[in-house]
Amino acid sequence: MSTPDSRRSVARLAVVGPGRVGRAAALAFSAAGYDVTGPLGRGDTADRADVILLCVPDREIAAAVAALRTRGALIGHTSGATPLHGSGADFALHPLRSFAGSERADAFAGVGCAVAGSSAEALRVAEELAVAVGGRPFEVHDDQRAGYHAAASIASNFLVTLEAAAERVAAASGLEPGFREHLAPLVRGTVENWAAHGPRAALTGPIARGDDETVARQRAAVAAGAPELLPLFDELSARTRDLALEGPRA
Incomplete structure (x- = not known):
């Protein structure tokens, strides 16, 4: 207003x-x-x-x-x-x-x-x-500003970096160059779920389900097609696993 x-x-x-x-x-x-x-x-x-x-x-x-x-x-x-x-x-x-x-x-x-x-x-x-x-x-x-700006960068800038990594892995797997248009609705829906329900409730996928075999196949695909992203994949997998083990959070 x-x-x-x-x-x-x-x-x-x-x-x-x-x-x-x-x-x-x-x-x-x-x-x-x-x-x-x-x-x-x-x-x-x-x-x-x-x-x-x-x-x-x-x-x-x-x-x-x-x-x-x-x-x-x-x-x-x-x-x-x-x-x-x-x-x-x-x-x-x-x-x-x-x-x-x-x-x-x-x-x-x-x-x-x-x-x-x-x-x-x-x-x-x-x-x-x-x-x-x-x-x-x-x-x-002023004493909050660095943390405020770091949170904003993680939420916005790092999200773009993650989506670039997703496109890289998709391309290495032989998917069509326009695959971004199929990822975009997934990302939008995830962001809306996070905004409405918080991180723990919005989390889905094989790590949240405890499907270690699927995660291992994903890791092998990253290692084969985009090995430079393997440290990122491993760190994010570990952080996602920690989140999945937490109780529900607003």
Whole structure:
């Protein structure tokens, strides 16, 4: 649910960074009724804004804050990994989603947004911005940020790495190049089950059933067709076995 215009403390917003997040943010905030400038690239200038939102690489945040501080606006960054303290920014607003191909006005709708503020006012602005574009703000403190970002990377980035490994094994077994389209519904269903019921209840397959013979045949196929993935297969098998032995978990 967006924030009604009459309750907003921010009217003009400048988005700095023309990458995926910057383009999505500019579209979303414009659609939400803000006067948006950008996304601005390196060297671009803009009129004065109430808030400057940095959608730049982590290594560039501190320099960008220093360069823009004279404008007098609140400055926020959209990094998930960068602590607020030491960055120079006033607030952080990190949307917990992948932005590949997500340049749409509703890109933030229903998305959890990790927020932080150097003051109560800055935190309130971060929450306001998140809500205005349909996001769901939750506060993440600096001492939680590394663990928060690691969890996000495991859930998202590592999932893609696993799907690439699945495609590699399928290809090595002689399956058609378009086999991904058959794996995708399986992955979506698994993710939905995990979201609704938790990891233990969502677990299926030969390890969950205690079918060691099938697991051994799978391992032999990996060893024959994609031996570089064998350590990954073994580690994941061990972790999955541990999960299968746990009691039900929400």
